[in-house]
Amino acid sequence: MRIITLIIALLFLLPAGAQSKRKLMREIVAFHESENARFRDPATSPLKLDRIASFKALEVYPINLKYSVKAKLVRTPDEEPFLLRTNTERLAEYVKYGEAYFEIDGKELMLNLYRDPSGNESESNILFVPFTDLTSGDGSYGGGRYLEFKIPEKENFILDFNKAFNPYCVYSDRYSCPIPPRENDLFVRIEAGVKDYNKY
Template sequence: MKYLFTSIILLISFFSLAQTNEEIIQEIETYHASENEKFSTAETTILTEKDFKDFEQLAFYPVDLKYRVEAKLIRTPNEEPFLMPTTTERLPEYVKYGEAHFTLEGKNFKLNLYKSTEPYEESGYENYLFLPFTDLTSGDGSYGGGRFLDARIPEGDTIVLDFNKAYNPYCAYNSRYSCPIPPKENDLLVRIEAGVKNFGKH
């Protein structure tokens, strides 16, 4: 009887996990669809007139939950603000908020997390963190200038990084935009085959 009870609990746990993964995948696919809608709508697109005319949809790597990682968050409260280089002369001010330490494909990695020192015009972004990064797909499948991730400041010391939601800077689509350049310390020596691919190359 004890064995049967344990087996039932394990089965319930398994199906709960499967359902949770299914919900996560649906959330990622919904995000991808919303990005395509934004790019294909005249009022919200950032594409050039020519690219907008020919636009069908963005190219994404297949959703893979391997690239949705739980990272240990180490806060670094005594950092000094700095000016982050961009593709233009614009120099937005950020401060390093902390470090995300995680394991992927059996290797340990670290990403610095940044917070803008400028207040956001829209409410709800007070806990917004910025994660610009490059990886071994940069220039070989994804945009050569790197990609970005968004995250929210968690209450605890664990933060979820979902690379399936990695997106391109605006200047990957239109040269009139100014985009932050990912710092060298955020170069990941692994192929992150998740998120959006390089525009117009597939």
């Protein structure tokens, strides 16, 4: 009995890292399923109506936890709102919330994190991260991709590129989408998240 108890205890304690990885995998799969459900629903889909019926699933890179990176949040208080260019004449207002520092393939990288100052209460704690990388135009959408997530509770957090998604203007010309600023160009290949839109 003592041996069985010990084995159960070891299995429970066995690698907390492995448990964390399983949790991350579940979260990523759930995110992709949620995105696919959104695209299938005429009430929420960015696709044109005549393309929804044939939609099956977004094409994504295989999940790779290499791109679920440990990042450090550095706040940049007292930032003034500024205007981001979009794919239309509209200018989108954002305010810089902070910077995320992380490493991929031995390269030290940084992304600016933005918040919509005009957002409602439910959106006020959401950070917006438009970015490009070396897959932009070579596997992923040439105009870059986005990340969105709740403001981290701690300075160290997981920045998960497996949840990268395309701007909605990729799927329909009725959308106006912010263009990633040069400061958010990443000179590495982020082979994670959604791929280029080329089949619907």
